[in-house]
Amino acid sequence: MTAKPKFAICGLGVVNGLDLGKSSRTLQAEAARRAILDAGLSRNDINGAINGMGVGGVMPGGGGWPDSFARVLGLPINFYWNVGRGGTGSLIAMNAAMQALELGIADYVVVADGYAAWSNLHGKLKSDPMRGIRLATGNTILGNELLGFTSAAAFHVLFATRHMHEYGTTSEQLGAIAVQTRDWACLNPDAQMHGKPITIEDHQNSPLVVAPYHLLDFCLHSDVGVAYVLTTVERARDLPQPPVGVMGLGFGEHARQQWWDKTNYTQLDVAPARDAAFRQAGIELGDVDVAQLYDCFTAEVLFQLEDYGWCKKGEGGAFAADGNIGPGGSIPVNTGGGQLSGFYMFDYTGLAEGIRQVRGECGVRQVPDVEIALVTGHGGEMLVPGMCSTHATAVLGKL
Amino acid sequence: MSSPQWMQDVVSSRFDHDIFPFWEGLKEGHFLLNRCRRCEKHYWPMTLCPCSDDATFEDMEWVPTSGRGTIFSYGVVMRAPQPAWQSEVPYAAILVELEEGPIFPTRLSGRAPDDIAIGLAVEVDLQLVPETGLTLPLFKIAST
Numbered sequence: 001m002t003a004k005p006k007f008a009i010c011g012l013g014v015v016n017g018l019d020l021g022k023s024s025r026t027l028q029a030e031a032a033r034r035a036i037l038d039a040g041l042s043r044n045d046i047n048g049a050i051n052g053m054g055v056g057g058v059m060p061g062g063g064g065w066p067d068s069f070a071r072v073l074g075l076p077i078n079f080y081w082n083v084g085r086g087g088t089g090s091l092i093a094m095n096a097a098m099q100a101l102e103l104g105i106a107d108y109v110v111v112a113d114g115y116a117a118w119s120n121l122h123g124k125l126k127s128d129p130m131r132g133i134r135l136a137t138g139n140t141i142l143g144n145e146l147l148g149f150t151s152a153a154a155f156h157v158l159f160a161t162r163h164m165h166e167y168g169t170t171s172e173q174l175g176a177i178a179v180q181t182r183d184w185a186c187l188n189p190d191a192q193m194h195g196k197p198i199t200i201e202d203h204q205n206s207p208l209v210v211a212p213y214h215l216l217d218f219c220l221h222s223d224v225g226v227a228y229v230l231t232t233v234e235r236a237r238d239l240p241q242p243p244v245g246v247m248g249l250g251f252g253e254h255a256r257q258q259w260w261d262k263t264n265y266t267q268l269d270v271a272p273a274r275d276a277a278f279r280q281a282g283i284e285l286g287d288v289d290v291a292q293l294y295d296c297f298t299a300e301v302l303f304q305l306e307d308y309g310w311c312k313k314g315e316g317g318a319f320a321a322d323g324n325i326g327p328g329g330s331i332p333v334n335t336g337g338g339q340l341s342g343f344y345m346f347d348y349t350g351l352a353e354g355i356r357q358v359r360g361e362c363g364v365r366q367v368p369d370v371e372i373a374l375v376t377g378h379g380g381e382m383l384v385p386g387m388c389s390t391h392a393t394a395v396l397g398k399l
Numbered sequence: 400m401s402s403p404q405w406m407q408d409v410v411s412s413r414f415d416h417d418i419f420p421f422w423e424g425l426k427e428g429h430f431l432l433n434r435c436r437r438c439e440k441h442y443w444p445m446t447l448c449p450c451s452d453d454a455t456f457e458d459m460e461w462v463p464t465s466g467r468g469t470i471f472s473y474g475v476v477m478r479a480p481q482p483a484w485q486s487e488v489p490y491a492a493i494l495v496e497l498e499e500g501p502i503f504p505t506r507l508s509g510r511a512p513d514d515i516a517i518g519l520a521v522e523v524d525l526q527l528v529p530e531t532g533l534t535l536p537l538f539k540i541a542s543t
Contacts (some may be wrong), residue, residue, distance in 0.1 A: 042428040082406075101419040142418050143414065143418060143422060144504050146406055146533070146535060147505045147506055147535060147536070147537065148476065148484075148487070148490055148492050148505070148506035149492055149504055150474075150476075150479075150484060151480040153474070154476055154492045155504075156476055157474035157492075158474055158492070159472070159493055162471070162517070163472060165472070207476045207478070208475070208478055209476075209478050210474045210475065210477065211474060211475035211489075213473070213474070265471075265472070345481065384500070394496045
């Protein structure tokens with residue numbers, strides 16, 4: 001028996017491209033503008049705004065700055081907050097937004113994030129794309145960067161290597177995740193890699209960047225903004241879009257398992273996040289119709305297939321290689337192409353697709369009769385305290 | 400190796416008082432870990448030991464340690480994410496499981512060996528970086 005949610009997403013806005021030449025802040029503002037219009041609201045209706053941030057939150061022209069997308073849009077807000085950790089910003093913001101709605105200090109809260117990763121890396125400004133991350137993370141504070149940990153990949157790959165060592169997981173099995181995610185992207189005209197199918201051979205032949213990770217194990221760079229509007233279910237029912245209920249929300253934090261105990265090197269801290277969200281929603285894993293799993297790299301998907309329970313620990317590679325996560329598979333995963341092949345916007349990538357799947361507006365990639373969509377956020381692993389170590393689970397449902 | 404100026408900027412602008420003693424110890428040739436005076440468990444970085452609820456930060460001290468361990472996990476960085484690292488690749492980013500218990504992230508000095516594997520014995524290989532006053536705690540495959 002699924003629970004009756006109190007809050008619902010009533011509007012979604014996405015701006016997505018390459019070399020858009022806009023700041024992260026402007027991408028947030030444009031996404032928020034679109035989300036408010038999508039909800040059938042006026043900017044004057046919005047009285048709460050949250051920048052749910054990625055990583056440590058300090059991005060060039062992005063979150064964590066005194067200036068905000070809410071100021072750009074002139075929103076008549078009672079509050080503007082920056083919240084975030086790792087790649088769970090949209091769901092931490094959801095937690096904060098629900099509390100504001102519960103307390104009655106806002107009626108409609110817009111949550112946004114944007115990241116001009118492509119323009120910062122390849123565009124006219126060529127500002128250092130890692131600058132914000134350096135400033136924000138313990139990696140630099142501890143000095144790990146001086147020792148060669150100069151990229152997210154250098155950290156994340158350590159988990160994949162360990163999983164391979166303990167369970168015999170192979171690079172080809174990780175490649176199966178990349179291939180099936182790309183298959184979904186080829187059904188999504190808005191995906192960055194639409195029209196560019198790949199094979200396992202392509203994955204294996206792509207350059208080793210941080211071995212054992214090939215280039216096709218990596219997520220993309222994009223210029224993206226994503227925003228959503230959250231309100232009460234009662235208000236959402238009066239608006240034009242099908243309301244998407246927030247059935248459950250939960251969080252996990254690897255730091256609670258002290259990293260030096262070495263118990264968490266082949267798993268993410270899914271359990272507390274999943275258990276809290278599923279309990280609130282009144283669902284079991286088998287009720288999930290579509291899953292949007294955080295995919296900064298291929299192995300993060302593999303870990304979640306195991307940690308959520310679609311297969312046993314250590315069997316994620318074989319499960320993926322059997323074609324379970326692609327179109328026609330037993331559990332459709334990252335149906336818009338995810339961050340591996342769709343666009344790179346932290347947990348907002350999966351959230352946007354989850355909302356669209358519940359609304360039933362996904363065209364040829366639409367999973368039939370979606371009642372429950374799982375959306376996850378994730379940020380790093382507690383291999384070393386230089387990384388974030390967070391996991392988030394949201395259960396979205398049709399009302 | 401990355402530029403001395405950048406490395407100095409990292410130290411001067413980002414190190415905090417929790418980690419500074421570790422880097423000072425390296426200059427004197429010591430690989431320090433944070434140890435609990437009560438239960439003698441070691442940590443990296445600075446930590447308040449959970450062995451007793453009334454433990455205080457006064458119970459924690461930085462002490463010289465063996466600088467030995469085994470490779471717990473690794474990745475081989477084949478492409479330099481910044482131009483300054485171009486001369487270093489391919490290098491092995493490793494996690495060392497230290498004899499004293501903690502996990503320490505660093506890299507193997509020199510080129511990544513072809514036969515790198517989890518479980519290989521490694522030892523600290525302190526590297527003075529000219530012009531910076533820094534000593535880096537790189538590791539190397541153990542000699543014995």
